[in-house]
Amino acid sequence: IISGVTLNGETTENYTVEYFTATKNEDGNYVKGTSLGETAPVNAGDYMVEVTVAGDENHTATTTTAQGFTIKKASIAIELATLNEHLVYNDGMAFISHVKIKEEKGFFSFLLLFYVLK
Numbered sequence: 583i584i585s586g587v588t589l590n591g592e593t594t595e596n597y598t599v600e601y602f603t604a605t606k607n608e609d610g611n612y613v614k615g616t617s618l619g620e621t622a623p624v625n626a627g628d629y630m631v632e633v634t635v636a637g638d639e640n641h642t643a644t645t646t647t648a649q650g651f652t653i654k655k656a657s658i659a660i661e662l663a664t665l666n667e668h669l670v671y672n673d674g675m676a677f678i679s680h681v682k683i684k685e686e687k688g689f690f691s692f693l694l695l696f697y698v699l700k
Contacts, residue, residue, distance in 0.1 A: 596635070600620060604629050612648075626653050626656070629652070633646045
């Protein structure tokens with residue numbers, strides 16, 4: 583519950599924000615699903631949110647019509663670079679490649695070892 587919010591120039595004492603999972607019907611309209619409580623979603627998908635304002639001596643309690651929104655998938659880019667390191671063994675050859683995966687929040691990388699038998 584959040585307190586002391588000004589709406590239309592008047593301060594209301596309490597309101598709550600509730601999030602829901604959602605799906606889209608064949609017309610593209612959001613359909614409310616399971617409640618997520620007051621925790622805002624962070625993963626890709628379809629969601630709905632509604633706000634309930636508590637009543638007081640001057641205001642009637644009310645809940646907004648739930649509004650839908652979509653969190654899109656983050657884009658990633660994968661870079662694969664073969665390093666100039668070739669390791670020769672008696673029965674084959676190994677190549678080391680560097681893989682770097684970039685996403686909006688940063689990146690991570692690792693090395694791959696490819697081994698080719700004679």
